[in-house]
Amino acid sequence: MPERSNVTLADVAARAGVSLATASRALNGSTRKVRQESVERVHEAAQALRYTANVQAQAVARGTTTTLALVVGDIADPYFAAIAAGAIRAADEAGLVVTITSTGGDPAREATLLGVVAGLRPRAVVLAVSRRLGAGGEVAAAVAGLVAAGAGVSALVSDLDGAVTGVEGVQPLVIRNLSGAAALAGALVEQGHESFAVLAGDPELVTARARVDGFVAGLAAHGLRVPDRAIVPSEFSRDGGYRAMSALLDAAADGGPVLPRCVFAVTDLMAVGAVAAIRERGLVPGVDVGVAGFDDVQMLADVVPALSTVRLPLEDIGARAVRRALGVEVDGAVDGEVVLRASTAR
Template sequence: MPERSTATLADVAELAGVSLATASRALNGSTRKVRPESTERVHAAARELRYTANVQAQAVARGTTTSLALVVGDIADPYFAAIAAGAIRAADDAGLVVTITSTGGDATREREVLAVVAGLRPRAVVLAVSRHLGGALADVHDAVAVLTAGGAGVSALVSDVDGATAGIEGVHPLVVRNRAGAADLAEALVEQGHRSFAVLAGDPELVTAHARVEGFVAGLAAHGIRLEDSAFLHSAFTRDGGYEAMCRLLDAGSPPRCVFAVTDLMAVGALAAIRERGLVPGVDVGVAGFDDVRMLADVTPALSTVRLPLEEIGARAVRRALGTDDGTVDGAAGDGAEIAGEVVLRASTAR
């Protein structure tokens, strides 16, 4: 491996026979014009000396770098992975390099991460994390204030149960309509003929899980259906959490005709538990999820769900942080700073 170059910009300028200012403009893409022959000599000298620009020093001079910081709850979760893919695409279009950090849903960890990120002088920051009830963005208010004071644009994903109040100065929220999507799903399942339900509700302290449960309950209530407390089973917001909750439901006796899992991953765990008990998913017990994660497209039976444009959510979050979001989704007219879900009924809830 070649040794790291210790060449400075002054060395490059001397070898190219130009001033330090000219060398800087040629390498940094300044809007001030540099003669083509001078630019060519500077780049040739930089290659010969293996000169690497000091990005942090440039950040101090310009106020920000050409980087975007993406802070997610869990990059291993396909929900966040899809959002990250969209964010990276949009950042690339804007000429930015993405750094990704996972918080594990820990507000303390998020504050610590943002303190480090602030020192890197990013152009923009996207917060796509799982938040707990009562915490919202206020938990990281001071850390975000440092970022915005340093010139970074900041956007955050919030749910429609807290979207009206979670915003803090300098943060551009993108509201995911979790509650509304779950209500629409409940209505669609009732219209499909289902009358008895249970809910694999995930972690009751998570804002996203709470919003989806609340919406589903409201959707059923609009059709005169009310669930007993025993119909709500709480567990981890994961595939294994869905499996464990479904096992408890089946152990309790005759299962309902349809089960709503608040994420697709939990729904996949529920399907496995149903099969393990010798039942047929979609025939003996219907299962619906939420998110429409692409990597689960080949699950059998095909999963009824609420489709969220996850990659577009990531892309729009970047554009909102940069101040370039025009309110459209995949080129079509959007709804301001909101993202709505679309109910998709498949074989897993067929009657």
Template sequence: MTATLADVAARARVSPATVSRVLNGNYPVAAATRERVLRAVDELDYVLNGPASSLAAATSDLVGILVNDIADPFFGIMAGAAQSEIGGGPGAREKLAVVCNTGGSPERELTYLTLLQRQRAAAVILTGGALEDPGHAAAVAAKLGRLAEAGARIVLCGRPPLVLSGAGSGSGTGVRPAGPVAATLTFDNRGGSRRLTEHLLALGHRRIGYVAGPEERTTTRHRVEGHLAALADAGVAPGPLVHGSYDRRSGYDATLELLRLDPSLTAVVAANDTVALGACAALRDRGLSIPDDVSVAGFDDLPFSTDAVPALTTVRLPLYEAGARAGRLAMGKEPVPPGGIATVHGELMVRGSTGRTRA
């Protein structure tokens, strides 16, 4: 049965008028109340229908760009590049790009997809790694399917291809690509991480610590897998590994923990460049020199990487180029890649933060 506005009001324990105010955004509502209403909208999959659908159709020039953290340059660069490509162009209608900041919350991600469906979005771009949770992946795929059925183009940028568990394709794998996704631009995080660790091994490092990102994110797993594969190929035992957030503070704290676990470390690989800055600060506070005592490497090649002291060795992901391409795909300005999937490779950038181990 299709959910009604009254159903949402009952679930959120508010009046129908309050639900309308939250959804229309035309009246101030307390943050806690707004969250309850949006959660109810998501749980009931509420979408305008009937006579009201004509109002929603008027917003079909809307394009949603979902990011985990707009303050993180990784996401800001991709969102800005995508937005630069989202427009009318010669003879076409202008489009309005809206950046939806999930804060890394899976609930907010689903809620935004529901609201974009309600607004009859022309396209949706999802950026960055995905949550490693089959239930959430299935829920995302279901919402993308409804968006696609309504005519929206769906693009994944910096995510692995979306798959559904338990829906075998006849290959015996038990998974199949999610049909509603029009195009996927997936980053080669494994390959980039492998090359980074191979670089450190070539410099003589054998005691390498790793500051990883959140355990539940695909980006984290893929980068760790590339690192471990390089070590295994070289016959080198893995060093200590500590998980944390993708921020500077996490890099600082995790590096102190790595030094506690193994004071003889000669290199630290960080989940990304921001984490690497925290790692560098922790090493300096311990009186260690970079790279003479400990080498440090990051990932992504964010704009500040070349200005760090010393400049960071990292893997450059073409974030702007990928975001711009996602925008063109979302607007139908560029053909979908063969099979709907294109792999975006990284480039090893060797700078002053890594050097040979001391004899």
């Protein structure tokens, strides 16, 4: 018997006593009719020889594999991890196997990774990444190549993100960050907060910019303004939130601007960093300074005080993105829901 690693389709065909073409059709589920007797002999031969199909060879023959490629910004970020969990669940329901790759939070890597993904000939691709304002030419070209090769492609995009939405065949799933942040601002004003700062993340990232712009617009609708010095850029991470909040606290301690009553961090992770910085200075989060985030990441549900935030159905977003890529999801937009908790109680 040939070694398992060396078993070929020709070996299976010879053992079953059929032609190579018949063996291929029997194993690959071809629509061309094969006698049931031959199908059974081929499957018995394949099992006896421990034959494993060459997935890449099948991909060449069919044009695509039965895989879904998931490209995320940072799999260690609970935001992307939750989206990935939903995408994997939906892919499994569709009979697809998921391959995951991460840009590591570097938007410049996206086009390169998509080129690698194209070589895998996936049936579908989901893009859940952080893109920069004004970027997207190379990404759009790479996505267009995937579509042309027969892959269904969906992309999670923010209100301001046009990097791939103009590519024919791409099914966007728009996350309405602008309106979500504006609604949060209004809810915080109604709670009684009158002065604000914003921990803005990276201002060149589309999602961060949309959330900042939406929050500022929401305050403006109530006659309030955030001073430019109170909009603090930083990394889109827990440590970024800690550093930005520390900068505000340092400025207030040095006789600068008075510490605002409430701070909006553009992600829950950044809000967690802000809470740590506030507590480190002997202040009480939610009492001395309110803190609000965005996303409602389940992994952070036990943070004390509980975070006010904009809830996004992250796992459902991942599942819907898969269905969009496969052409079975019609609705292409996601709204956030404002949730007020102890971190902004007065």
